[in-house]
Amino acid sequence: MPEALLEITDAERRFGGGRTLFGKSLPAVHAVQGVALDVKKGETMGVVGESGCGKSTLARLIVGLDKPTGGTIRFDGTDLVAEAKADPRKLARKVQYVFQDPVASLNPRKTIRTILEAPLIHLRGFDGQKREERLRELMEAVNLAPEFLDRYPHEFSGGQAQRIGIARALAADPDMIVLDEPVSALDVSVQAQVLNILDRLKDEFGLTYIFISHDLSVVESVSDRVAVMYFGRIVEIGPAKEVFARPRHPYTHLLLNSAPVPGRKSLIPEDTNTELPDPYNPPPGCSFFARCPRGTDVCKTAFPPLDQTDGNENHRAACYHPHGDD
C-alpha cells in the first residue's frame, strides 16, 4: 500500500469567536471541524457536499491560503502548515490549487506569459532559457498553442482559461493539486475536455488530486475514494465505487437520490426538510438529525464518530443507524 502523501488530523477552522474590546464573547462558526483525512500518493480523493459544507475552507487549509485553528496537516510526514509561517514557498512547491472561477483567478492586466512565469521564477528559480522551454512544455501539456502566451486573460474562453489555471498549478511541479470545483463554471462539452486533460496529466506527472465538487456524477467519474462532507464534517468516506453503490450515511443517500440523472424521472419527495442547521447555534449530536428519516434519541446525544463500518475498514460513516445495517 503506498504511503500517505497528505495526512490531516482533527483539522478545525473556526471563524469569528474571541472577545470584543469590552470582553463580550463573539459568536463563532466552525467551517471545518474534526476532519481527518489521509490521501495516498497517486490517488484522486473526491470531496462532495453542498454549498456551505466547508469544502472550500478545507481546500484552502490544505494549500496554506488559510490557517487551521486546530489540528495538523502533514505532507510526507512534515507539518508544512507550521513551516509555512517561515517559508510559504516550501508548501507551494508541494501542493498547488486550481480555482473554481477560471477567469477570476487570472489577473486581467497580465499576459499569460507573466502569469505562468511567476511560479517558475519564485518557486523553481528558473532562468530565461530554461523558463522559455518550460513555458512551451506547459502550454503543450494543457493543449494550448504557444502563441497564446502573449495574450490577456479576457481573450480566452472559460475552458481555455481553466487550462491556463491548470498550467500555472503544474508550473510549480507539485506532488499534489487541490482542484476546487475546477469544472463547475464550464459548459458540459468543455468540462469533458478539461476532465480528460486532468486525467492525462495525472499519469504524465505522477500527480495526486484532491477533487472538490458539488456535482456527484463528476466526482464519481474521477475519484478513487470520496469523502462526503456535511456541516463542516466528513460524514462518510470510502472507495468511490462503494460509497456510490452502497451509501451508508442517510445524507449520502439523500444526495444520491436528489441528483438529476438523464433518464431518471422520479425525484425525492418535495416536502423533505432541506434546511441546514444554524451554524451559530449548532444542534447537539448529529447535525443531520433534523433532516434524517432514521434519527432516534441517541442521535441527539453526541456527534456520531466516523467509525461505522460494514466489514470494510476503508468505508466508514458517521451515523448511529447507517443504511445497510438493517
Add this chain to the structure above:
Amino acid sequence: MAEVTAGTAPEKKKKRGRPSAVRLLMNNTLAAGGLVVLCLVILLALAAPLLPLPNPDVTAPANRLQPLFAEGHLLGTDALGRDILSRLIWGTRVSLAVGISATLIAAFFGSLIGLVAGYAGGRVDNLMMRGIDMIMAFPYILLALAIVAALGPGLLNALYAIAVVNIPFFARNIRGITVGLSRREFVDAARLSGKSNAQILFMEILPNVLPVIIITMSTTIGWMILETAGLSFLGLGAQPPQADLGSMLGDGRKILFTAPHVSIVPGLMIFVLVMSINLLGDGVRDVLDPRLKSGALSRPVARTAVTRTNVPDVRPKTGTTLDMQGLKTEFHVGGDIYKAVGGVDLKLKQGECLGLVGESGSGKSVTAMSIMGLVPTPPGRIVDGVALLEGDDLFSMTDEQVRQLRGSVVSHVFQDPLSTLHPLFTVGDQLVEAIQAHQPLSSADAQKKAADLLAMVRIPNPAERLKAYPHELSGGMRQRVCIAMALANDARMIIADEPTTALDVTVQAQVLSLLATLRKEHNVAILFITHDFGVVSAICDRVAVMYAGKIVETGTTDEILSAPAHPYTSRLIACVPVLGEPGRRLDAIEGRPPVVNNLPEGCAFAARCPKAQPDCRSGEIPLAEMSEGRAVRCLYPETKEPIDA
C-alpha cells in the same frame, strides 16, 4: 487526445464594436472641449519664457492701473503698474505647477496608504484609517490654514498643505478598491505562485488600481488649483512679488470697484482652467469606469424594439399556449451584428413542459426573453418572427397590452431569486404588490391570498413567513417565493430560465418536484431553460436543443435522450458524466461554438462535426421533420433519414 484545440485561436482581438478609450473620450463633446481648452492654457503657460512678455514682477508706478487694451499692455496693468497679461501667463504657470504637484503628492501618499491599509487589513488597516479619519475630522480649509500657519507662509508650504488635506480622499478611495481586489482569486493564485506580499501588492494589485487613481486625480486636480488659489488669495501662498492666480485675485480685491479688470482677469482664468479640467476629468472617469463603460447609464427602453419588415402569416391553433415561429433577435453593438437568435420555432401546448437545452451563449435566454420583450433595447431588437400567445401576436401588441400580460398570463422565474426579490421589502409586501398589480383585491384579501400562495409552494408557517425579508430565507425558500409570485395571477405560461442551477442538489430536487406538481394542478405551460440533461429528464415532456442561435433538434425527452439524431446532441449527451456509470468514457467535443457575429455558411456545427461533408458548409440547413413532433437540422443525422430532407 486530438490536438484540435491547439489550433483554435482565442477570440480575435480585432476591432470590435467597442471603441478605444481615446475615441470614446473624443465622442464626449464636453470632455473634448475641456481637453482642447486645457491644452491651450498649458501650451501658453509652458511658452511663457519664449513669449515677448514684459517682466511680470517689474513695477512701474507711473503706469499703474492702465485699462484693458492699453498701449503695450493688452490686459492693462495692476496697482503697481505690472503688466497683467504677463502676470497672468506666469501666474497660470505657477498655479498649474502647484496644482499638479500637489495632486501628484496627494495621489502618491494617499494611494500608498490606501493600498497598504486595504491589503494588510486588520489592525494595520484600522490604525491607518483612523489616522485618516482624524485628518478628515477637521474642516478642510481650516486644516490647510493650520498647516500653513505652522510652516509659515510660502508657495511651497501651501503646496504641502493642499497635498496633505487631499491625502485622505485618495486613501479612502483606493483602500476601498484594494480591499475588494485583495480578496480576489488572482491574488490567492499569485500567493501560491510564490510571490511575496510586496510583489503581490505592487505587481498584481497596483495595475488594477491604477485606473482608479487616475480617475481620482483627474477629478481632484481642479479643486487643488482652486484651493491653492484660495490660500494665495489669503496671502498664505505665493509671496510678493511672485504672481499666481490666487495672489493676483487677492491684489485686485482692494481695488475691485475702481479697477475691476485687475481681479476679473485672473478670476476668469481660474474659472476656465478649473472648468476645463473638471469637464475633462468627468470624461476620463466615464471612459475608465467599467460600470459606466458597460452602458449602465444608457437606460434601455421598457420593451424590446420590434423591427420586422414582414409579419409572417400564422394561423392560431387551439390548445396551443405559445406558438412562436421564425424568431430572430439581434444585438447591434458598435459595427457588429450579433445574431443571438437566428430563426427559432417553439410550440408549447397547454400544461406542457418544454425544455430548451444548449450550452452557454447558444441563445436560450435571449429566446426566452424575446417572448415578452425583455431583451434590452438598445442593443437588442427583434427583427423577424411571430409569437402567438393563445392566438394573439405578442410582437404586434401595444406596450400596455404586453405590460398587462407580464406577471399575469405569462410570468418568469429566473436563476437568481435575489434579482427578482427586492431586498428591502418583506416577502409578503412583494407578493401582495404582485397580486394587486393585476387583481382588484383589498389589502386583507391580497394578504390572505399571499399566505395561500406560500402554502401552495410548501413553505411552512406561511402567515409568519410573509413578514420575512428575502435575506432571511434560504436559497431554496427564495426560489419557492419566486414560483409563488409567478403563480400569483393564474399564469398560463411560466418561463423559467435555469431556475434551479444555483441551488444545491437536494434543494433542486424539491423545487423540481414542486414545479412538476404545480404544473399539473394549474395546467400551466412551462418553458424550462437548462443545460442539464438530468434536470430535463426530471421535468420536461419535450426538448429543443439549441446551438448557435438555432434549434438543431426537437422531440420528446425520451426520444432525444435515447436516440439523439443530431450529431451535436449525441456528442453533448456523450460528454456528460452520468451518476452510476463511472466507467463511462467522456468524449469531449473539441473546439468551441462559433461566435454569433460571424456565423459560418451552412451548418454552424460543421467545424466540430465528425460527419461533416462538403455540402454541410453551404446553404441553409433546414429543420427537417422526421416524425410527428420530431425534427432535426442535419443533412446526415445519426438515426433514420428525415422524411423531407
